Amino acid sequence: MVWRQIHRWLGLVAGALALVLAITGTLLALDPLRNAWQAASPAQDLPVATLVQRVQASVPGAEEIRHLPSGGIVVHAFDNGQAQALRVDPADGRVLGGYEPSLLPRWVKNLHRSLLLGDAGRMTAAVVALAMLVLSVSGLVLLLRRMGGWRQLAGSVRGTLAQRLHVLAGRVILLVLAVSAAAALVMSAATFGLLPLDAVAEPDVASSVQGSQAALRADQLPLLQELRVQDLRKLNLPAADDPQDTWRVTTAQGQGWVDRYSGQTLAWQDATAAQRVHDWALLLHTGEGAWVWALVLGAMGASIPLFWTTGVVLWWQARRNRPRMANNSPLAQADSLIFVASEGGTTWGFAQALHAALVATGQRVHTTALEHWRVPPTARQVYVLAATYGDGQPPAHAARALDAITRQPVTGAQVTVLGFGDRQFPAFCAFAEALEQTLRTQGWPALLPLERIHQQSAQEFARWGRVLSQALGQALQIDYQPRLPRTVALTLAARQDFPGGAGEPAAILRFALPARGLPRFAAGDLIGIVAPGQAVPRYYSLASGTRDGFVEICVRRMPGGVCSSHLHALQAGDSVQAFIRPNPGFVLPAGRAPVLLIGAGTGVAPLAGFIRDNTRHRPMHLYYGARHPERDFYFGTELPSWQADGRLAGLHTTFSRTPGGGYVQEILRRDATQVLALIAQGALVRVCGSRAMAQGVAQVLDALLGPQGQSLAQLKEQGRYAEDLF
Secondary structure, rough: OHHHHHHHHHHHHHHHHHHOOOOOOHHHHHHHHHHHHHOOOOOOHHHHHHHHHHHHHHHOOOOEEEEEOOOEEEEEEOOOOOOEEEEEEOOOEEEEEEEEOOHHHHHHHHHHHOOOOOOHHHHHHHHHHHHHHHHHHHHHHHHHHOOOOOHHHHOOOOOHHHHHHHHHHHHHHHHHHHHHHHHHHHHHHHHHOOOOOOOOOOOOOOOOOOOOOOOHHHHOOOOHOEEHHHHHHEEOOOOOOOOOOOOEEOOOOOOEEOOOOOOEEEEEEOOOOOOOOHHHHHHHHOOOOOOOHHHHHHHHHHHHHHHHHHHHHHHHHHHHHHHOOOOOOOOHHOEEEEEOOOOOOOHHHHHHHHHHHHHHHOOEEEEEEEEHHOOOOOOOOEEEEEOEEEEOOOOOHHHOOOHHHHHOOOOEEEEEEEEEEEOOOOOOHHHHHHHHHHHHHOOOOOOOOOEEEOOHHHHHHHHHHHHHHHHOOOOOOOOOOOOOOEEEEEEEEEEEEEEEOOOOOOEEEEEEEOOOOOOOOOOOOOOEEEEEOOOOOOEEEOOHHHHOOOOEEEEEEOOHHHHHHHHOOOOOEEEEEEEEEEEOOOOOOOOOOOOOEEEHHHHHHHHHHHHOOOOOOOOOOEEEOOOOOOOOOOOOOOHHHHHHHHOOOOHHHHHHHOOOOOOOHHHHOHHHHHHHHHOOOOEEEEEEEHHHHHHHHHHHHHHHHHOOOOOOOHHHHHHOOOEEEO
């Protein structure tokens, strides 16, 4: 909880200034690239003495030679009293042109360093750098929690578009941002004198001339002969009008003073530890002298606006999704309590619907966040609506809820837990399960056993509401209406009807792709259909992607099903209102790893979409179960043709209502050797169909994997196994 609060509020408060520093930092990261491109770098073993001779021959009046981090050589000189800065080719001393940073980088650098506010701006920039360091550390902690540790850090990202973009941007910037921010703090400490770079004063040395003794040439000075240009940072030549002036050499290891007449090194000062740290900080923060790192810094800076924007979107969505509770009775007077644990805020919508339904029956209801757990003696029923975050973590605000529950005394109230999560995550509703176990261990009685809701399903919540009504002996009118995205009219282009193997007809419905309004989608994503007069959508798995040029689903008509009945009544030219809901945990990622597709009934629809899209002939093997080959063999004509053209490597079917037929899990067991071989090759597994079928498939796969030292849980943790169930 603490890490999330730190991350959220630092991002919101410091975000605007961080954007300025990120944009200017990205522009400044281009400077090392430009300098490296323009630089005429010296040979690795070129002596400094040779460089000096070449410079003196081409630049009279040279006073200082600088070896830039980019590798270029710049000479500072005076010509008729006019200061010059010239770029020089170290190979022959030839002047390449004047050296002067353009005004734009200088202005951008000042904006980046001090926000154009002088020392006050430098102090503000240092504070922002500290905030970015803490933000990156907290973000890394949260990222590791979400992804399930270091080993899963590069795994597939699940969640909404904003969540996925935020995590992907975080992967790019967090480590680099931490390094860059820490380096900026070191540089700020040096700027304000908190990190003294010079440990001692410069030595009091001078060249000693004996009579009319002439000064030595550069090639006669031992230090300059031994020192290579690659190690040089700066060389100050002795002034012609000051016979006591010395040569002054500066390297990364320190600086020395050389007598111009004897060539003797008069003094040497090693670089301090603080100076070495500052040198590293300068390189890590600016990329000067390491153009590849400058590219990394530029990518990091360019990603920060996306990171900040998606973070604000997530914060705003969570804030917007938390509704106000009407008729929220005081805790001490309530006979029903609702406690909510929600990461993104959507669980509060379900709590609001339950709250309103209980109030309508005359109950006094108090609804609050789970961290405020306290059950007064007057309460008779307690409902805990708990979402699970990441790899089984509680929502940030409820991180200490279990401790709070164990500290409070047990009353006679019955406590019912309802979990919310996503089956694509290995730890589906793990926090709700932990709550259930803690409550029962403490001795709290239960009205209903733990129930789990997948992907905020309104249908599953409605079923739970009916069970709750029966348990209470009261008719609850739970009216949950999720916030729906804008819908688009889809026009039916064609349909293919099947009588069904058990008297339940089904149809493959193909809708024309509208010119605008639908975002890009892929097979395996979901389409929400809103039937006329209904507020709650029904979701169907897509058997097509955007580039197929149509929207296709497979729908079985359910007894009493409002949406399925509406869809089955459609004729060519009729339209429905729909929207796309991404299903990133189920959609196939790109790659060449083989794919094991397992489905039954209408669950074959997204699997067929995967195969249809497999134009690159990735190895795909379909295990498909239906009731009857002539009544509900969906996509039965397309599958053989896809197998013939190489999009489907293996087709294995079984029909339960024919002699010698069976269920899909039975043919998996029959083909155990091939199934294990595919998994050993890194195959991705996708299962779609009924829960009963999926349970049977999971049991078979676990039984096959066990002797190999593997398990289905491991495949889930690796992001290789996913289900889409109904």
